[in-house]
Amino acid sequence: MCEVPLVELHNGVKIPQLGLGVYKVEKGNEAYQTVSTALSSGYRHIDTASFYDNEIEVGNAIKDSGISREDLFITTKVWNDEQGYEKTLAAFDRSLSKLQLEYVDLYLIHWPVPGFQETWKALEKLYTDGRVRAIGVSNFMKRHLESLLETSSVVPMINQIEFHPKLFLNDLQDYCKRNRIQLQAWSPLARGRYLDNQTLIDTGEKYGKTPAQVILRWDIQHGVVTIPKSVHKSRQLENADIFDFQLTEEDMERIDELNENMRVGSDPNELY
Numbered sequence: 001m002c003e004v005p006l007v008e009l010h011n012g013v014k015i016p017q018l019g020l021g022v023y024k025v026e027k028g029n030e031a032y033q034t035v036s037t038a039l040s041s042g043y044r045h046i047d048t049a050s051f052y053d054n055e056i057e058v059g060n061a062i063k064d065s066g067i068s069r070e071d072l073f074i075t076t077k078v079w080n081d082e083q084g085y086e087k088t089l090a091a092f093d094r095s096l097s098k099l100q101l102e103y104v105d106l107y108l109i110h111w112p113v114p115g116f117q118e119t120w121k122a123l124e125k126l127y128t129d130g131r132v133r134a135i136g137v138s139n140f141m142k143r144h145l146e147s148l149l150e151t152s153s154v155v156p157m158i159n160q161i162e163f164h165p166k167l168f169l170n171d172l173q174d175y176c177k178r179n180r181i182q183l184q185a186w187s188p189l190a191r192g193r194y195l196d197n198q199t200l201i202d203t204g205e206k207y208g209k210t211p212a213q214v215i216l217r218w219d220i221q222h223g224v225v226t227i228p229k230s231v232h233k234s235r236q237l238e239n240a241d242i243f244d245f246q247l248t249e250e251d252m253e254r255i256d257e258l259n260e261n262m263r264v265g266s267d268p269n270e271l272y
């Protein structure tokens with residue numbers, strides 16, 4: 001696997017621009033094998049969450065990999081019913097203990113729910129106490145971020161949102177850039193729903209790449225951190241084999257134009 005570029009967050013911490021997502025990777029053998037395979041293939045960035053119920057297996061795979069802790073970038077998230085100041089601190093302890101780690105690299109508020117400002121204060125405490133190297137949010141639209149920035153003392157380092165060519169949230173990306181918040185793409189492959197798109201196929205054919213690789217390369221060239229999920233080694237390797245070609249400006253524009261504001265997951269605007 002080629003070396004994955006690092007992106008520097010506004011606090012100087014560096015995150016590998018490609019990682020492995022583990023949502024819907026079944027706890028037990030599937031999660032353990034999936035993460036073990038990814039780590040032995042060269043992945044160094046894993047995105048989990050307390051909601052995914054596989055932190056124990058992620059932790060076991062990390063421990064058994066023999067890879068130095070400082071070479072890994074591990075993200076987890078506080079779930080909606082764990083939010084609030086004290087509850088978040090307790091949820092963080094539970095996640096850390098399941099992961100069998102002394103710190104996580106990135107801790108995120110999974111969704112904006114009422115009272116997320118209090119949750120953020122807990123994340124700020126964890127950050128100041130040195131128990132997380134970076135803190136951020138997920139599924140925050142511009143209005144959620146504006147509200148957070150009014151009361152926060154630490155600007156989130158990351159906003160992890162659904163982002164792919166059919167949901168190209170250009171304005172949100174610009175807003176995040178202006179505020180030094182790094183965008184991270186979840187469901188970057190839109191869960192495989194439109195890998196038969198002709199523009200993606202034609203673009204891939206020019207470079208000997210698959211539609212999935214074209215999408216992930218489009219993320220990289222937009223400066224986005226991306227975390228495709230696959231339980232299959234061959235696809236994990238395919239998804240990481242995107243650092244030896246370059247889409248042209250015309251390719252990028254054609255892919256940008258696929259946007260239809262189409263979601264495969266929940267819409268944060270409908271939640272809160």
Ligand SMILES: NC(=O)c1ccc[n+]([C@@H]2O[C@H](COP(=O)([O-])OP(=O)(O)OC[C@H]3O[C@@H](n4cnc5c(N)ncnc54)[C@H](OP(=O)(O)O)[C@@H]3O)[C@@H](O)[C@H]2O)c1
Pocket residue numbers: 020021022023024047048110138139160161185186187188189190191192195212213227228229230231232235236238239265
């Ligand atoms: N913050 C949030 O609210 C949030 C929400 C959703 C997801 N996420 C994070 O983002 C990660 C990725 O999102 P996701 O899992 O929803 O979807 P995704 O990565 O867009 O797509 C995963 C699906 O695509 C398939 N796939 C993977 N690589 C492929 C390839 N090269 N060719 C064809 N099919 C391929 C996978 O199947 P196989 O596994 O069978 O290969 C799986 O069905 C999650 O795992 C999670 O870590 C965060």
